Amino acid sequence: METTAEAGYRILEHPADIGIEAWGTTLSEAFRQAVNGLMAVITDPEKVHPSEEREVHLTADDPGHLLVRLLSEALFHFDAGKFLTSRLSIREMSGTTIAGSLLGEILDPSRHVLKLDVKAVTYHQLSVVDEGSMVRVRVFFDI
Amino acid sequence: MTLRKIDNYRYVVPKSFRDGMTVEGLIYADEDLIRAIEKDQTLGQVANVATLPGLVGRSLAMPDAHQGYGFAIGGVAAVDAETGVVSAGGVGFDINCGVRLLATELDIEAVKGRIEQTVNELFRNIPCGTGTHGLVRLSFEELDTVLAQGARWAVESGYGSARDLDFIEEGGAMPGADPSAVSDRAKQRGKDQLGTLGSGNHFVEVQYVREIFDEEAARVFGLKPGQVTVLIHTGSRGLGHQVCTDSLDIMQSAMKKYGIQVVDRQLACVPIRSPEGKHYLGAMAAAANFAFANRQMITHWVRDVFRRVHGLDEVRIVYDVAHNIAKMEEHRIGGVMKRVLVHRKGATRAFPRHRPEIPKEYIEIGQPVLIPGSMGTSSYVLVGTERAMEETFGSSCHGAGRAKSRHAAKKDLTAEELVRAMGEKGIHVRGASKSGLTEEHPGAYKDVSAVVEVVHRAGIARKVAQLIPVGVIKG
Known part of the structure; x- marks a missing residue:
């Protein structure tokens, strides 16, 4: 889960806020990196094995809405079922639909350290920008 | 056009601040606090709220205000019950996050030697921390009863x-709660989390009354110097977070149908009287009831500890207030009584005497307004005033307000240094995680005493008592 100029994420912070900026050469890659970023806020993603999956089928009004729905999906599986996502596998994707699965495993307190309790994904300063050679997304979480 | 100072504690955000403002903004702050408020996006958010359809009065911010999502934290906005909109972001993710104050008959001097044991027992007795399951597992059917009855x-x-129940806002059960409006997903998140403190800024604190400012109100609330009290701060956990997530999602799409445009997507809203509006308010009230039940269960475990450690039979509830909620209330606007939906996001109801909503024991004095401070500083009990009814839809501040990011706070000191520093002040601290502690250290917050002083001097609540911590458990 290396962050490079082509694909990656970074964590953004200011008072009472935590968010991520993620990027990739395609919308799919930027969304995959955004999932990695969310999980990096919650735990150490390196320690999560992709041994189980949770199906994802989402439609939305626009790419930003889709991103919030996708991250909310990963967050739901964690809070309700203790499922930590290692990575997102995408089968099909457009700007308003996504089909794929979240690969990961159930929290094992002996191996996984929880960092922050993310309550929800917000629409605050939400952005999905296609810069031509790069797609960059930004999203903030309520903690 | 920028802020206009009205007096030492009031600043107006004029309509010229931003296009589309239908009302002015009003911020309660002194010179230091307004400087802090000006540093982030709070002013812009107060202005944004002033663009919402059906807003009445002013878009308000309390002295503890800081940047939030959509609404500022510390924001209050009332909308016409007939023509206005309801905004899920105007309540926030932690629906009915709130505080409850318990009073014992113990004197701090008599029990000082047993505080550490008390804190350890509380830590053992109350599930807390990230991803913690409660001691109670509910079926969906039982959970529906919780959501209906609180x-x-x-x-x-x-x-x-x-x-x-007499000493809880709404008697511990919001009217209009609709368990069927709460999604299965929200119920899945909530069913194992009832009776858990959670993490973040949530806590249970053991304190004592250091100072009384208003003898009469303190007598009515049953508070006296030296008395040991307990403050519980938590909300509706994952259930409430999911209700807000679901509702924001529904509102994003529904807004188009109603021709509503917002300047910030987190302000997504729908007409109160629309099917989506009614659905949200039913789900929100149900989530609020989850929070009231949550604080009630934690109260039970606190009592259990005081019974075992101190042989105490009675630990009384002084009051329980919500600080993230939207409520239908009657307010006088332009000389006419009007039904409005008051959004309080990080703000406390502060009703004065003779309002029918407050406990009959307090009817001649007003409702207790409970203001938790940051860890290791102090908390305050205030009382609601007539002036709050005139200016703030009967609302006041809710806490100290964050001044530093969690990341920055963590860099200030280690968990060990914090526990030692607290120990030197005579405060026993137990936390479920090291980062949870350091992110919440007192330096990460504004000075609660300054916030309370503004509220008191502006007259939108009156100081009654100051509470000093001696022990705290955190998630």
């Missing part, structure tokens, strides 16, 4: 007595 469910299940 604290009454908890009392009938053996957590406390019927008398407790």
Whole structure:
């Protein structure tokens, strides 16, 4: 889960806020990196094995809405079922639909350290920008 | 055009601040606090709220205001009950996050030697921390009863007595709660989390009354110097977070249908009288009831500890207030009584005497307004005023307000240094995680005393008592 100029994420912070900026050469890659970023806020993603999956089928009004729905999906599986996502596998994707699965495993307190309790994904300063050679997304979480 | 100072504690955000503002903004702050408020996006958010359809009065911010999502934290906005909109972001993710104050008959001097044991027992007795399961696992059917009945469910299940309900806002059960409006997903998140403190800024604090500012109100609330009290701060956990997530999602799409445009997507809103508006308010009230039941269960476990450690039979609820909620209330606007939906996001109801909503024991004095401070500083009890009814839809501040990011706070000191520093001040601290502690250290917050002083001097609540911590458990 290396962050490079082509694909990656970074964590953004200011008072009472935590968010991520993620990027990739395609919308799919930027969304995959955004999932990695969310999980990096919650735990150490390196320690999560992709041994189980949770199906994802989402439609939305626009790419930003889709991103919030996708991250909310990963967050739901964690809070309700203790499922930590290692990575997102995408089968099909457009700007308003996504089909794929979240690969990961159930929290094992002996191996996984929880960092922050993310309550929800917000629409605050939400952005999905296609810069031509790069797609960059930004999203903030309520903690 | 920028802020206009009205007096030492009031600043107006004029309509010229931003296009589309239908009303002015009003911020309660002194010179230091307004400087802090100006540093982030709070002013812009107060202005944004002033663009919402059906807003009445002013878009308000309390002295503890800081940047939030959509609404500022510390924001209050009332909308016409007939023509206005309801905004899920105007309540926030932690629906009915709130505080409850318990009073014992113990004197701090007599029990100082047993505080550490008390804190350790509380830490053992109350599930807390990230991803913690509660001691109670509910079926969906049982959970629906919790969502409909709130604290009454908890009392009938053996957590406390019927008398407790008289000292909780709304009697511990919001009217209009609709469990069927709460999604299965929200229920899945909530069913194992009832009776858990959670993490972040949530806590249970053991304190004592250091100073009384208003003898009469303190007498009515049953508070006296030296008395040991306990403050519980938590909300509706994952259930409430999911209700807000679901509702924001619904509102994003529904806004188009109603021709509503917002300047910030987190302000997504729908007409109160629309099917989506009614759905949200039913789900929000149900989530609020989850929070009332949650605080009631934690109260039961606090009482259990005081019974075992101090042989105490009675620990009384002084009051329980919501600080993230939207409520239908009657307010006088332009000389006419009007029904409005008051959004309080990080703000406390502060009703004065003779309002029918407050406990009959307090009817001649007003409702207690409970203001938790940051860890290791102090908390305050205030009382609601007539002036709050005139200016703020009967609302006041809710806490100290964050001044530093969690990341920055963590860099200030280690968990060990914090526990030692607290120990030197005579405060025993137990936390479920090291980062949870350091992110919440007192330096990460504004000075609660300054916030309370503004509220008191502006007259939108009156100081009654100051509470000093001696022990705290955190998630």
